[in-house]
Amino acid sequence: MDSAAQVKQRSPLSNPPLKAEDIDYSMTGAPHEFYWTNEKDPHTLRRKAIMKKYPQVTKLTGHEPLTKWISLFVVTLQFTIAYLLRNTHPFSWKFLLTAYFVGAFANQNCFLCIHELSHNLGFKRPLYNRLFSIISNLPIGIPYSASFQPYHQLHHKFLGDEVYDTDIPTQFEAFVLSSVLGKAFFATFQILFYALRPMFITSVDFTSIHLLNVLIQFFVDYLIVDNWGWYSLIYFIMSSFMAGSLHPTAGHFVAEHYVFDTPKEYVPFESKPPPETYSYYGPLNFFTWNVGYHTEHHDFPFIAWSKLPLLKDVAPEFYTDLPEHKSWCWVIVDFIFNYDVSMYSRVKRRTAGLNARKSVNFNDNSK
Numbered sequence: 001m002d003s004a005a006q007v008k009q010r011s012p013l014s015n016p017p018l019k020a021e022d023i024d025y026s027m028t029g030a031p032h033e034f035y036w037t038n039e040k041d042p043h044t045l046r047r048k049a050i051m052k053k054y055p056q057v058t059k060l061t062g063h064e065p066l067t068k069w070i071s072l073f074v075v076t077l078q079f080t081i082a083y084l085l086r087n088t089h090p091f092s093w094k095f096l097l098t099a100y101f102v103g104a105f106a107n108q109n110c111f112l113c114i115h116e117l118s119h120n121l122g123f124k125r126p127l128y129n130r131l132f133s134i135i136s137n138l139p140i141g142i143p144y145s146a147s148f149q150p151y152h153q154l155h156h157k158f159l160g161d162e163v164y165d166t167d168i169p170t171q172f173e174a175f176v177l178s179s180v181l182g183k184a185f186f187a188t189f190q191i192l193f194y195a196l197r198p199m200f201i202t203s204v205d206f207t208s209i210h211l212l213n214v215l216i217q218f219f220v221d222y223l224i225v226d227n228w229g230w231y232s233l234i235y236f237i238m239s240s241f242m243a244g245s246l247h248p249t250a251g252h253f254v255a256e257h258y259v260f261d262t263p264k265e266y267v268p269f270e271s272k273p274p275p276e277t278y279s280y281y282g283p284l285n286f287f288t289w290n291v292g293y294h295t296e297h298h299d300f301p302f303i304a305w306s307k308l309p310l311l312k313d314v315a316p317e318f319y320t321d322l323p324e325h326k327s328w329c330w331v332i333v334d335f336i337f338n339y340d341v342s343m344y345s346r347v348k349r350r351t352a353g354l355n356a357r358k359s360v361n362f363n364d365n366s367k
Contacts (some may be wrong), residue, residue: 034174034348035259036268041159041276043298050299050315057300057314064304067122067289071113071136078106078139078239082224082232090234100247103239105287108249110136111144111240112289118149121304130209134216141221141236144195146213150204156301157360160276163351166198167257169343173197178342186343187332190253191244249288251328254335255280256294259347261323262340276347280325295322 050057081102088095113136116122117129133145151166158164169177173193177186186193198204224232244250259274266274280292289305291297296308296319303311312319325331335341 032344033268034168034344034346035263035266035273035276036348036350037160037271037273038269038349039273041298043159043277043295046318047299050318054315057303057311060307060310060314061300061302062304063121063124064116064306066306067113067116067304068132071110071122071132074106074109074113075135075139078103078110078236082139082235083228085235086228086232088231090231090238095231095235096238099235099238100242103235104242104247105249107139107236107239108243108247109287109289110139111243112291114145114148115152115291116289116305117145118152119301121302131212134213137213137217138220139236140240141217141233142240143210143214143217146207146210147198147204151198151202153360154202154357156298158349158352158356159298160347160349161351162348164202164357166201167194168346168348169193170197170200174343178344180336180339183336183343187250187254187336188245190250191241194244194253246332248329249284251325251331252280252284252288252291252294255292255325255328255331257346258335258341259345260325260331260334260338260341262345273347275323278323278325279319280328280331282327284328292328295319 081098085095085098090096113122114133117133117136120126120129122129122132130146130149133149137143137145154161154164155167160168162168173186176182221233224236244253255278257276257278259276260278261274263271263274265271277295277298279295282292285292290308291305293308293312296303296311300311
């Protein structure tokens with residue numbers, strides 16, 4: 001089976017070079033363009049500096065055996081609840097509250113377990129991570145894990161790249177959705193944006209792992225509907241939607257890379273870019289595999305969730321002065337109503353090009 005996917009650049013994105021005078025940075029309100037820069041992302045430099053001063057951090061790298069057992073517990077929990085709700089109408093308060101206060105937390109855990117596995121942090125062999133991701137995917141209800149891995153690897157290796165980082169909103173999204181109502185719409189349906197956006201920016205080859213992911217997911221969905229009824233499958237889908245909507249754990253989507261510390265002045269391609277990765281050290285990390293330690297994660301993608309807090313303890317001076325969020329719930333509110341933050345509030349870089357992408361090893365988690 002193929003353990004990674006080849007990525008193709010779509011020709012419509014071969015835009016003419018952007019000029020500084022084409023960009024509007026009137027800081028009287030929300031930015032009207034992305035924070036364009038020629039500087040490399042800061043994580044590579046900080047990683048090298050930390051390893052030079054604290055070479056022992058390499059002992060923190062490697063897979064975490066506990067991951068698979070926690071994930072199996074969450075998957076079992078979701079199937080148990082889906083069975084118990086098989087005769088409960090989806091629009092009843094019992095169903096809705098269970099989906100929001102239990103299902104969404106559980107499925108966010110499944111989403112972010114797949115994130116861990118995309119870095120080969122669950123098993124030593126990459127193939128085992130790909131296969132177990134399919135199991136973690138089951139309560140999500142829609143095949144997702146196989147496509148996430150290559151897209152997420154590109155996000156790490158080409159952070160801010162206008163083509164390969166599909167975490168960044170497109171120019172169309174930013175233009176249409178930067179108002180308060182637009183941001184509220186995005187925050188409500190952001191799970192759909194993250195699912196659909198990659199198809200309009202960068203494509204991945206359909207591999208045998210993708211096929212296996214689709215076949216197993218739809219077969220299990222069929223068994224659920226055939227034996228328990230549609231309500232059980234709706235519980236899975238509703239839990240997934242809520243996990244990526246106006247939910248406390250969904251705050252991490254916006255919190256990780258949107259620029260909330262808006263610079264007073266910014267000259268594209270000349271000014272030093274604002275910090276583009278934020279961490280969160282609050283209690284919701286308990287449900288989300290410490291994904292809140294996001295600056296640390298981008299610095300060392302091959303350190304598992306259980307050891308990310310130790311990285312911060314080993315090299316505290318490298319993280320003390322970096323921006324952080326105190327609350328994922330407040331992040332969503334601030335994102336929607338803060339006029340200084342918009343869909344444009346992302347650091348963006350010109351694409352590295354096909355030659356750089358072709359050299360990518362999707363199983364290399366050193367960066």
